[in-house]
Amino acid sequence: MSATSPLNSSLRYPSFCSTDECTKLFLLPKFEASQTKLLYFARGGRIRCEIKNFENNSQNLGIGFLSKTDYIHSMQNFSSVSIAAASASELAGKSVKRVCLFYTSETKALAERVAAESDAIELRSINWRTFDDGFPNLFIPNAQAIRGQHVAFLASFSSPNVIFEQLSVIYALPKLFISSFTLVLPFFPTGTSERMEDEGDVATAFTLARILSNIPTSRGGPTSLVTFDIHALQERFYFGDNILPCFESGIPLLKNRLQQLPDSDNIAIAFPDDGAWKRFHKQLQHFPTIVCAKVREGDQRIVLIKEGDPQGRHVVIVDDLVQSGGTLIECQKVLAKHGAARVSAYVTHGIFPNRSWQRFNFDNGGNPGTGLTYFWITDSCPLTVKEVLNKPPFEVLSLAGSIAAALQI
Numbered sequence: 001m002s003a004t005s006p007l008n009s010s011l012r013y014p015s016f017c018s019t020d021e022c023t024k025l026f027l028l029p030k031f032e033a034s035q036t037k038l039l040y041f042a043r044g045g046r047i048r049c050e051i052k053n054f055e056n057n058s059q060n061l062g063i064g065f066l067s068k069t070d071y072i073h074s075m076q077n078f079s080s081v082s083i084a085a086a087s088a089s090e091l092a093g094k095s096v097k098r099v100c101l102f103y104t105s106e107t108k109a110l111a112e113r114v115a116a117e118s119d120a121i122e123l124r125s126i127n128w129r130t131f132d133d134g135f136p137n138l139f140i141p142n143a144q145a146i147r148g149q150h151v152a153f154l155a156s157f158s159s160p161n162v163i164f165e166q167l168s169v170i171y172a173l174p175k176l177f178i179s180s181f182t183l184v185l186p187f188f189p190t191g192t193s194e195r196m197e198d199e200g201d202v203a204t205a206f207t208l209a210r211i212l213s214n215i216p217t218s219r220g221g222p223t224s225l226v227t228f229d230i231h232a233l234q235e236r237f238y239f240g241d242n243i244l245p246c247f248e249s250g251i252p253l254l255k256n257r258l259q260q261l262p263d264s265d266n267i268a269i270a271f272p273d274d275g276a277w278k279r280f281h282k283q284l285q286h287f288p289t290i291v292c293a294k295v296r297e298g299d300q301r302i303v304l305i306k307e308g309d310p311q312g313r314h315v316v317i318v319d320d321l322v323q324s325g326g327t328l329i330e331c332q333k334v335l336a337k338h339g340a341a342r343v344s345a346y347v348t349h350g351i352f353p354n355r356s357w358q359r360f361n362f363d364n365g366g367n368p369g370t371g372l373t374y375f376w377i378t379d380s381c382p383l384t385v386k387e388v389l390n391k392p393p394f395e396v397l398s399l400a401g402s403i404a405a406a407l408q409i
Contacts, residue, residue: 096120099150099182099407102140102173104128104166106156106382110186113379113400114154114407121404126169136165143176151218152182152407157189157208158383170215180220183212184403186380187321187349188227188235205231206238213240226406228380228399229320229348233279248406250348250378251283251318253397257376258316266341268313272303272331276319290315292331303330311339314373321349322377324356336368343368344393350377350384357384362392 098120103111105128115121124146127139151173157163174181190204215223225245230236239245258267270290271277277291290308294301315335317328322345332343342363350357361371372393379385379398388394 097150097408098122099152100124100146101152101154101407102126102169103154104156104162106158106162107154109385110379110382110398110400110403111154113398114403117401117404118408121407128165136168138165138168138172140169140172140176146173147177148179150180150182150220150407151176151178152184154184154403156382157185157187158381167211174216174218174223178218178220180224181215181218182224182226182407183215184226184406185212186226186228186378186399186403187351188230205235209235209238210240213243215243217242224409226403228378228402229279231320246406246409248402249283250380250397250399250402251280253378253399253402254316254318254346254376255284257395257397261314263314263342266312266314268308268310268315270308270310270315270317270331270335272317272319272327279320280318284318288313290335292334294327303327303334305334305338309338310335312341314342314344315340315368316374317343317345319345319347321351322347322356323351323353325352325359329359332368332372340368342366342373344372344374344376346376348378349380350388350394351381352384352387355387357388357394360393 096118100122101111101115102124104126111123115123125141127141129137129139131137153166153170153173155166155170157166170183188205188208190208212223212225217223222241223243225239225243226248227245228248228250230247236245236247258264261267268288268290269284270292271280272292273294274291277289281289288308290310291306292303293306295304296302317331317335319328322328328345328347332345335343345360360375363371363373366373374395375393376395376397377384377388379396379400385396389396
């Protein structure tokens with residue numbers, strides 16, 4: 001921070017902790033004209049900004065949210081004139097939508113992180129019970145209390161066994177005279193089964209989209225669906241008119257993480273195939289790009305570099321999901337063979353059936369031929385997060401902030 005900053009010289013920008021505890025960091029100087037102050041708080045890796053007027057019994061005039069990047073940028077360009085103008089004209093008029101957030105047992109930890117992002121989100125539980133025959137015996141406690149409220153449900157369709165019980169709740173909540181209903185399904189699980197190649201193939205992605213499209217409407221209208229990095233772009237057209245899909249992405253989390261790396265100025269992005277390039281290249285176009293491709297040699301399919309040069313770069317392989325991981329490992333090997341200094345990977349959805357995450361090794365300090373420096377995933381698949389937590393090269397980037405923001409739409 002420069003010496004000309006109007007902030008007290010003893011104040012520093014906060015270190016973004018991983019805890020959900022809300023800690024007051026500092027108080028900006030009082031504005032002479034409006035007697036207004038801005039309070040900044042660290043919460044779940046984000047900054048919350050509250051405007052308070054100390055001549056009016058500390059009344060909240062508005063609440064806004066800043067990412068770490070926005071916070072640092074704003075502090076570097078801070079001026080009391082711009083802050084005073086923004087406080088009156090921009091944040092004061094914003095209203096915060098209070099949301100009752102329900103969750104399943106798999107998503108409890110993520111739901112708690114989402115609630116920690118905003119005081120406007122209240123967690124509500126469901127009794128997930130079963131009858132003796134194994135079928136669901138479900139109960140929504142104090143259901144009358146959510147009448148007239150904005151309600152959301154954080155789902156995880158990790159297996160067919162849990163989908164039916166969650167759908168039962170998803171269909172029931174909009175009927176409880178609520179103001180609006182939002183279904184947050186971070187991972188749309190049947191996305192890789194989106195097309196028919198032979199007569200008789202069943203496109204289960206379309207089937208699931210039709211089921212979700214028939215969720216009953218609430219008093220506020222159709223259900224909103226929030227999902228992240230759906231596998232095939234055409235799947236957004238599978239949903240009917242009774243649901244409003246909101247397609248979000250985990251790529252902003254990756255970009256923020258890359259900015260924190262010591263070699264952030266030496267990053268190149270590699271796509272394992274043309275499909276990944278189509279999905280993500282526009283969000284990552286300011287990085288040097290490498291595109292790989294699978295080709296058949298005899299009875300084998302091998303990965304080759306189609307365009308781009310990894311020489312001397314920290315190359316990050318980017319895709320929407322990983323299952324067995326075979327393609328990513330082949331990409332890592334070919335990038336290392338062509339001179340990459342380090343190789344890391346990012347996927348929004350770490351599915352890893354049959355514990356296939358165990359195939360990925362840590363490079364032990366920068367040997368790309370032996371493993372990955374980082375393997376970033378989000379917490380869209382909660383069961384995977386429990387398995388890979390604190391196991392290098394894996395690092396989890398939480399969707400909590402993105403989900404909390406989407407619930408305010």
